[in-house]
């Protein structure tokens with residue numbers, strides 16, 4: 001059986017935010033409970049909007065930054081992974097610990113970790129800041145070779161010329177400084193450096209998005225050639241889904257720190273399941289429309305990752321969100337307040353106070369006329385189309401001078417299996433009981 | 434196969450010249466397109482030529498004893514500039530031109546020593562503090578805060594009172610007040626370079642912290658530190674001379690610009706040149722190194738370098 005190059009489970013990376021010594025306990029949940037598996041020779045594409053945590057995930061997988069929580073295995077036989085997943089499912093803590101202790105990538109330290117670095121590397125998006133301006137190209141390319149102890153200094157000199165040829169640069173580039181190179185040439189140097197120790201796993205973090213369109217294709221083809229020649233497993237990060245489609249075998253779609261959909265590329269590109277993926281994919285320009293094309297525009301803002309939306313993180317922007325998708329009393333309160341105090345203020349002048357009773361109840365106090373309840377029901381119903389949070393209202397009850405608005409309890413979606421081998425994190429795909 | 438390519442590479446290496454020399458050529462080109470910087474450089478150069486001549490070939494410029502002033506007690510009252518004394522004379526009948534040519538050496542050598550030692554101490558501390566951060570960084574920053582909260586001249590004088598009067602002690606006290614400036618500066622530079630992606634790249638390649646500091650950070654921090662040294666040199670010469678002027682130069686007969694200026698002080702109302710001319714020599718030097726420093730700043734600006 002082939003080895004699994006990367007298997008990560010429940011990875012989290014929370015960046016502390018703010019101030020000085022005694023900062024608040026707030027964190028940016030850049031990667032939150034992500035599991036991802038990449039088999040030998042596979043190219044997995046990772047797509048998502050800016051700021052959703054792609055780079056952070058890429059860095060975590062090669063331990064350029066340490067995870068807040070989670071487990072990572074690097075280059076482990078598949079049967080071990082199967083065993084580990086079995087143990088996870090059965091909550092067999094003893095077995096989990098035993099496998100972790102023996103195989104976990106997170107246990108590697110010091111010299112051992114440095115030697116392992118030979119087998120993995122990362123190429124960054126911006127070739128202007130990822131190459132040291134005061135180093136010659138030959139020293140830039142040779143650095144990983146020497147630092148990881150892959151070869152001696154002398155052998156590294158020879159290897160540099162071979163690597164330059166491999167990425168389509170002539171030997172004299174060895175003696176240039178980065179500022180003498182164009183963007184495409186720099187990215188070739190970065191690639192040469194990335195493959196200089198013949199790694200098994202390479203993270204390519206938007207390797208072409210800083211380049212001219214005309215050069216992008218050349219670099220993508222170069223990556224493909226190199227990967228086939230040296231059988232390198234790749235995590236290909238991009239926000240451009242067409243590029244990811246071109247490069248990858250499988251695609252993972254990330255949204256606000258979580259992977260929301262994952263599967264074979266054609267299944268995802270031609271029949272995406274998650275509403276977010278649908279919106280992403282509908283925006284690709286295609287020469288011949290396969291079927292009636294509906295462009296779903298993504299409305300609303302990119303969620304903040306300090307206090308991400310509850311339940312499904314996509315619910316504030318999801319066009320098909322329903323009752324249980326994650327609305328909380330806070331969100332509904334804001335919309336009701338807007339309706340009562342502003343939009344329909346003249347009809348609701350009998351209302352004294354609106355307040356949040358508990359997580360799932362909002363109370364409206366009024367005086368005088370009983371008709372208010374009927375009117376409120378009618379207006380809330382009418383506004384459901386615009387103010388999506390109102391669909392989470394379960395029922396509206398009157399109590400003497402108070403109207404109680406009860407909400408549905410939200411559910412946090414998990415990864416559900418859908419057809420075509422796709423895994424999707426959306427409540428629409430829950431197994432029906 | 435790979436050996437062959439290596440040879441081709443080396444041949445090209447020979448053809449293209451040493452890339453470091455190429456870089457130097459670019460640097461010169463940028464520097465010499467800036468006329469004020471070149472003027473500053475030429476003037477600075479003249480001062481250093483003066484030092485070399487006084488040190489090694491004094492008789493060549495007609496100086497009999499470079500280590501002391503020559504008094505002329507027949508004519509102790511300052512004389513104005515004339516054909517026999519181009520800059521005039523000062524108290525004790527000392528010929529000012531002769532005295533100035535001798536004095537520049539002490540001020541410049543000591544000042545150079547002060548900025549270089551200060552910069553080395555500051556660079557090392559600032560580098561480690563900026564790179565490692567944490568408690569070490571916190572402590573170092575509080576220490577530099579203390580230094581910055583006291584006016585540097587006051588601090589230097591306080592140190593001199595404790596140590597006693599000598600030129601070495603002036604230098605020592607100025608190193609003590611100057612290193613925090615470089616520590617702050619080196620730290621700030623280190624912090625900004627630490628953010629660059631190539632540092633992450635180096636970490637991903639398994640490069641050790643010590644190597645990252647000395648191969649990636651120092652080469653990028655050094656050029657701005659050099660510029661800072663050349664900008665500071667003028668100030669330090671001024672402060673050094675000031676301390677000597679107000680009496681921290683040992684009263685022994687040592688040719689030094691601050692002391693020389695103080696000689697004319699008693700006659701300032703009748704012989705202003707005896708104060709103005711040595712003072713001007715200090716000011717012109719300060720201005721010249723400053724202009725040169727500005728030019729050097731252009732040289733290290735990557736925007737000016739890329740084609």
Ligand SMILES: Nc1ncnc2c1ncn2[C@@H]1O[C@H](COP(=O)(O)OP(=O)(O)OP(=O)(O)O)[C@@H](O)[C@H]1O
Pocket residue numbers: 015016028030048049050051052053054055056057239305
């Ligand atoms: N070192 C850090 N400290 C604090 N916050 C960070 C750090 N690195 C990333 N973040 C935050 O984590 C979130 C995810 O960042 P990340 O760079 O992983 O996003 P991305 O998906 O790669 O975005 P892009 O497409 O713009 O590259 C962002 O909100 C970012 O501000």
Ligand code: SF4
Pocket residue numbers: 274275276312313314315316318319320321322325413425426427428
């Ligand atoms: S769970 Fe599915 S339907 Fe609900 S908000 Fe999320 S993506 Fe939309």
Ligand SMILES: [Mg+2]
Pocket residue numbers: 054055056205
């Ligand atoms: Mg990114």
